[in-house]
Amino acid sequence: MSENENEEFFYQLIRKNVKNINLRVKSDGSVVVSASPGVPEDYIDDFVYSKRSFIQKARRQMAQGTGSVSDWKPVSGGQVPYLGGILILQEACADSRKIPVWIEQSRQGSITAFSRNKKGEAVFCRDGCLYLYTQNPDDTAYNQQLYDSWQKIQAGILCRKISLQYYPVFQKQGIAYPELKIRKMSSRWGSCIPGKHKITFNSRLLEKPLESIEYVVVHEFSHFIHPNHSKAFYDCVEQVLPDWRSRKNALR
Numbered sequence: 275m276s277e278n279e280n281e282e283f284f285y286q287l288i289r290k291n292v293k294n295i296n297l298r299v300k301s302d303g304s305v306v307v308s309a310s311p312g313v314p315e316d317y318i319d320d321f322v323y324s325k326r327s328f329i330q331k332a333r334r335q336m337a338q339g340t341g342s343v344s345d346w347k348p349v350s351g352g353q354v355p356y357l358g359g360i361l362i363l364q365e366a367c368a369d370s371r372k373i374p375v376w377i378e379q380s381r382q383g384s385i386t387a388f389s390r391n392k393k394g395e396a397v398f399c400r401d402g403c404l405y406l407y408t409q410n411p412d413d414t415a416y417n418q419q420l421y422d423s424w425q426k427i428q429a430g431i432l433c434r435k436i437s438l439q440y441y442p443v444f445q446k447q448g449i450a451y452p453e454l455k456i457r458k459m460s461s462r463w464g465s466c467i468p469g470k471h472k473i474t475f476n477s478r479l480l481e482k483p484l485e486s487i488e489y490v491v492v493h494e495f496s497h498f499i500h501p502n503h504s505k506a507f508y509d510c511v512e513q514v515l516p517d518w519r520s521r522k523n524a525l526r
Contacts, residue, residue, distance in 0.1 A: 348417040358483030361404040370394025397424035426477040430456040466497035489521035
């Protein structure tokens with residue numbers, strides 16, 4: 275992988291009757307994979323990972339030729355996807371002396387989605403902007419990690435809040451509250467392992483509309499009742515969210 279072995283790729287999966295797994299990098303840098311219905315998603319994930327060098331090379335060539343690649347980079351003044359909308363990124367040098375003020379503003383609600391670390395760095399939302407206070411304003415890779423950490427924390431807070439909101443529906447059916455995890459995933463918005471009683475949510479859900487995040491939460495909780503994608507499973511989802519289709523479509 276280009277300078278980063280832990281990088282993960284998002285891709286669009288199209289199920290159709292093809293003999294081999296086909297991978298294509300579009301002009302905007304997005305990745306489209308086609309595979310037959312019988313190929314497991316984990317196998318497809320591994321296939322995409324094995325093609326990481328090809329994907330990166332294609333994206334670099336497209337970026338050089340068009341100046342546009344779909345991956346977001348933490349550049350001051352750039353656009354940041356957030357809850358289905360856009361924030362404008364504002365970068366500045368970290369100043370630990372400001373932390374107490376920000377904590378109080380967070381309590382009052384004048385800033386939201388506030389996260390900080392022991393270095394005096396902080397990330398939060400205010401007035402349509404995402405403020406990123408960093409010790410290394412000129413280090414894009416460093417600030418990407420800082421942003422990713424903030425996204426994971428805030429996605430966790432939101433997914434846990436929504437899970438508690440909808441859990442009573444599943445509690446009535448004898449479902450114990452599961453272990454919840456947050457991580458960046460390459461091809462799924464959520465994953466449920468009924469045998470381990472665990473749900474994992476994708477940290478990048480924070481970019482999607484709130485209604486769509488609610489759909490993912492209900493979708494994964496419903497797998498404790500129907501560990502498949504049968505009609506009975508989607509009937510279960512529909513009982514909780516009658517408009518689940520439009521919520522799902524907004525994830526694209």
